[in-house]
Structures are given as C-alpha cells and as structure tokens.
Amino acid sequence: MPELPEVEVVRSGLEAHVVGRTVASVEVLHPRAIRRHVPGEADFVGRLTGAKITATRRRGKYLWFDLADGSAVLAHLGMSGQMLVQPRDAADEKHLRVRIRFTDDGPELRFVDQRTFGGLSVSELVEVDGTVVPSTVAHIARDPMDPLFDVDAAARALRARRTEVKRALLDQTLVSGVGNIYADEALWRVQLHWARPTDRLTAAQARSVLTAAADVMAEALLVGGTSFDALYVNVNGESGYFSRSLDAYGREGEPCRRCGSPIVREAFMNRSSFSCPRCQPKPRARRR
Numbered sequence: 001m002p003e004l005p006e007v008e009v010v011r012s013g014l015e016a017h018v019v020g021r022t023v024a025s026v027e028v029l030h031p032r033a034i035r036r037h038v039p040g041e042a043d044f045v046g047r048l049t050g051a052k053i054t055a056t057r058r059r060g061k062y063l064w065f066d067l068a069d070g071s072a073v074l075a076h077l078g079m080s081g082q083m084l085v086q087p088r089d090a091a092d093e094k095h096l097r098v099r100i101r102f103t104d105d106g107p108e109l110r111f112v113d114q115r116t117f118g119g120l121s122v123s124e125l126v127e128v129d130g131t132v133v134p135s136t137v138a139h140i141a142r143d144p145m146d147p148l149f150d151v152d153a154a155a156r157a158l159r160a161r162r163t164e165v166k167r168a169l170l171d172q173t174l175v176s177g178v179g180n181i182y183a184d185e186a187l188w189r190v191q192l193h194w195a196r197p198t199d200r201l202t203a204a205q206a207r208s209v210l211t212a213a214a215d216v217m218a219e220a221l222l223v224g225g226t227s228f229d230a231l232y233v234n235v236n237g238e239s240g241y242f243s244r245s246l247d248a249y250g251r252e253g254e255p256c257r258r259c260g261s262p263i264v265r266e267a268f269m270n271r272s273s274f275s276c277p278r279c280q281p282k283p284r285a286r287r288r
Contacts, residue, residue, distance in 0.1 A: 003182050004058075004178065006077075007060075007061050011057070012056075014063075015056040019054065022052045022053075023103070026044070026045045026098065026099070027100075029096055030098075033098050037121035044121070051067045053073075059142070059177075074137065075111070078118030079115045080095075081119075082111070082112040086108055123136045130148070140176045141154075142176065143177035144217065158210070159199060165194060166195070180272075180273075181249045182213055184273060187209060188247045190208045193280045250274065
C-alpha cells in the first residue's frame, strides 16, 4: 500500500495539473470507487460538476482536493489506486474507475484501481488542532513531515502504549503516513526489533525512531517513493526508485549493510517484517 512518500508524490503532481481548474463532468465507471461516498453516485457527480479545485493537500496516506465551496474530494489509493493525468483522447486504462473532465478541455483526471480497495468521496472540511482537514479523516494523526508535528508529544504517546513498537508506528491515530516499508526501514536505522515493547523504550529511543521514519520518508520522496510493481506510479505513470536504497524491507537473505548478517523475514500481522538478527536482536520476554 502506498505510504506517505508515494502519496505525497501523487499530491504534488496533481497540484500542478488540477489546481485552479473547474470540473465539467464526472463519470463513475465502477461503483466501488465511490462506495465511501454514502449519499451515492448521483450526489457525488452533482457535487463535483461545476466545482473549482483550489488546492491539493495530504495527511498521512490520505490526499484531498479543496473545493471552492468549502468541501473536499478525499482520495485513498488503497493497494493499487492511481491518479493519472491523461490527454482526453488517450485510450482508457483497463481498470479505469472514475473520469473527471474540466471546462478548459485540457487533460483529464483518471482514477484507476485494479483491486478496487481505494476510492473517492466528498467530505466536509473541519478544523482539528488548528488545521483544516476532511471530517472523515479528522481522527488521523499528524505525520512526521507535517510542520506542526510534535516529535516529543508523539514520543510520549508512543511510550504510553502497551504494544510492539512496529504496531504503534502503523497506528495512524498515533502517527500517520508510516506503513510496513518505512517502519522496517526506520527500525533498522535505530537498531530496534519490531517487537520491542513500546513501554520499554527510552524517551531517546522513541524520539529516534520517529525521527528516523521522517528521515527515510524524506529520502524516498526525493526519488519518487518506492515501487515494487506497476501498481504504484505518479500522475504521469512513472515509478519511484527508492526500492534500490532499502536497507531491510524485502531483503530477506541479503547481507545487512551494517554488519553483514543475512536479513531475516518474520510474519507480522498477516504481512512480513524484515530486520537484521544481529543489529536488531529480539527483545527478552517479560518476567511474570
């Protein structure tokens, strides 16, 4: 699933192509693409038609367009969602779900989603802690790249949980934007095993893992994010290249770039976690 860097790449690409434009028409080609818009297709189409896009924004893994009427079009890419800017005469993609055309007859915006886990919806904007966000993501925490992100407060919240450190990093109500890939990378950098109990972290360790997450995501952003297949692309259909720089994720059996030990893969929440068994030793079991 795209994480913060991949979603930010898409958001910044869209900013250059859709801000200031007015929607002429909306075509919904698959109902699942707007299933989160509870009022239904007619309402979705009606609210977008004639609307002017004034900004593109993001929090964590969610991106949205601000509309001139004070509402927003919220997008979640899911496992395979793509927001593509295409010439009007370009052939339709096989998994095209929503088409948005503009009054200037320029390139259209297409939402393509092979697995249909993502989707679009219209949401009202609300203010949360001094920042305006769509009401449906008001519970999502700030991400480490947000200028108002408070690393000390997030570190205290992290240590207050009674869970494993990676589970806490993936909790979008605690810190948003971090997913499986960048959690593994951050933990490798600070030499912590994913199962380290959060209440056994020192304040310095908690801050360091959050800082490492911000650093690795910033580095990924510079090269367009991480792509392992054709499902994640930017608005021009191009892949990111950070997969070449990963130190832990997806490197099972390859030597650790720090100590040379083979990277191991362990089952984690129906997914996988990658770490160095020497640099990131498993925590000792709690005493009863």
